[in-house]
Amino acid sequence: MRKPCCEKKDTNKGAWSKQEDQKLIDYIQKHGEGCWNSLPQAAGLRRCGKSCRQRWINYLRPDLKRGNFGEDEEDLIIKLHALLGNRWSLIAGRLPGRTDNEVKNYWNSHIKKKLILMGLNPNKPHRLGSTTTVNIGATKSSDHESNNQQQEPNVLVSSFQGHKNHNKVMTGTTTTGTNSNTINLPDLNLDLTLCTPTLALA
DNA sequence: AATTTACGCAACCGCGGCTGA
DNA sequence: TTCAGCCGCGGTTGCGTAAAT
Numbered sequence: 730m731r732k733p734c735c736e737k738k739d740t741n742k743g744a745w746s747k748q749e750d751q752k753l754i755d756y757i758q759k760h761g762e763g764c765w766n767s768l769p770q771a772a773g774l775r776r777c778g779k780s781c782r783q784r785w786i787n788y789l790r791p792d793l794k795r796g797n798f799g800e801d802e803e804d805l806i807i808k809l810h811a812l813l814g815n816r817w818s819l820i821a822g823r824l825p826g827r828t829d830n831e832v833k834n835y836w837n838s839h840i841k842k843k844l845i846l847m848g849l850n851p852n853k854p855h856r857l858g859s860t861t862t863v864n865i866g867a868t869k870s871s872d873h874e875s876n877n878q879q880q881e882p883n884v885l886v887s888s889f890q891g892h893k894n895h896n897k898v899m900t901g902t903t904t905t906g907t908n909s910n911t912i913n914l915p916d917l918n919l920d921l922t923l924c925t926p927t928l929a930l931a
Numbered sequence: 932a933a934t935t936t937a938c939g940c941a942a943c944c945g946c947g948g949c950t951g952a
Numbered sequence: 953t954t955c956a957g958c959c960g961c962g963g964t965t966g967c968g969t970a971a972a973t
Contacts, residue, residue: 744941744967766958782959783942818961830941833962838939 741775745784749774753781754789787830794826798835806832807840 741749756772762785764771765778774781798806802824809820817829817836824832 742943764958779944779959780942786960787941815962829961834940 740769740777740780742780745788749776750784750789753785757785757789783830787828790828792826793828795831798827798839802827803835803840806836807844810836810840 752772752774756768756774760771765782768774768778768781769776772781776784805823806820809823813819815833817833821827821829821832
């Protein structure tokens with residue numbers, strides 16, 4: 730049995746207060762991100778590290794865009810989802826200022842319905858018009874076996890199958906050329922090298 | 932105006948990979 | 953090589969609020 734991420738009974742749960750937010754912001758501005766497990770104690774927060782990390786990444790980070798998604802963003806999400814499936818973090822990585830949680834929520838609450846209304850199955854490949862080359866780094870052979878509860882990517886990519894930490898894997902292989910697979914996908918010219926939203930803005 | 936329903940979003944939870952001892 | 957702890961990801965849940973009745 731895996732032990733729960735935080736067993737402490739005195740940890741807060743539920744919505745964050747403004748004071749808690751401020752403490753977290755102050756601490757990270759001073760010390761930077763990282764060491765999430767020890768952060769709550771150091772910052773004087775009654776939260777588990779995981780919760781702090783999530784709050785920071787999804788809500789407090791200064792480079793977050795927030796607000797409605799533009800049509801171009803929505804379009805990009807649809808195309809990336811067709812390519813990557815439910816790899817929200819990867820998709821969010823291509824959308825500066827957006828988080829995986831935000832993209833996931835937007836997909837589930839808006840885009841999914843929209844596609845259904847258009848007569849498209851959001852879980853099936855949607856055929857798109859013209860084609861563009863996309864290079865994707867190959868993953869470890871073990872990637873083939875797993876998985877998975879994960880949705881299949883809507884576009885079949887022979888050696889790119891669900892892997893939880895695909896982004897890490899891809900980072901090292903994407904641009905090498907020798908390991909990359911070439912697939913056809915409409916309107917996209919993506920070099921899927923991982924870039925954090927922060928870096929993307931820079 | 933009060934109640935019910937639907938929706939959107941923030942937060943939680945569990946899984947699994949990575950890393951260092 | 954093994955194991956424990958940390959971290960990140962994706963799925964799910966629950967709450968607040970707008971819309972409908």
